[in-house]
Amino acid sequence: MEQIDEGTYQVTLHEIVTLEITPIEVNPDFIAASLDGTTLTSPVGPNPVFKFTVIKAPPLTHFVMFEASFPGAPPEARFDVEVSGSEGGNFMFSIAKADGVHDPVVRFRVT
Numbered sequence: 001m002e003q004i005d006e007g008t009y010q011v012t013l014h015e016i017v018t019l020e021i022t023p024i025e026v027n028p029d030f031i032a033a034s035l036d037g038t039t040l041t042s043p044v045g046p047n048p049v050f051k052f053t054v055i056k057a058p059p060l061t062h063f064v065m066f067e068a069s070f071p072g073a074p075p076e077a078r079f080d081v082e083v084s085g086s087e088g089g090n091f092m093f094s095i096a097k098a099d100g101v102h103d104p105v106v107r108f109r110v111t
Contacts, residue, residue, distance in 0.1 A: 066103060
């Protein structure tokens with residue numbers, strides 16, 4: 001996996017993408033993710049972890065949409081999202097309460 005720009009990554013067919021969420025001063029239950037319109041599930045654990053296998057052929061794109069909310073959380077609350085691929089690459093971005101967008105879309109272009 002390589003990062004092309006903010007919110008866009010290049011992946012390969014059959015690569016496993018992992019999205020590990022670390023909640024900071026917010027309940028971990030207040031974030032969800034969907035892959036191409038289908039809800040991703042996370043195994044039971046202290047923090048959400050979403051995984052998917054790249055199944056689209058080049059040059060198609062997978063889209064992951066996050067939906068975060070911050071009820072009762074302090075202004076500095078955020079979700080740190082670590083993005084990694086089974087073929088390498090490790091990146092991070094945050095979804096913060098202070099951000100204007102709480103439902104970012106992340107693109108995974110298949111090469």
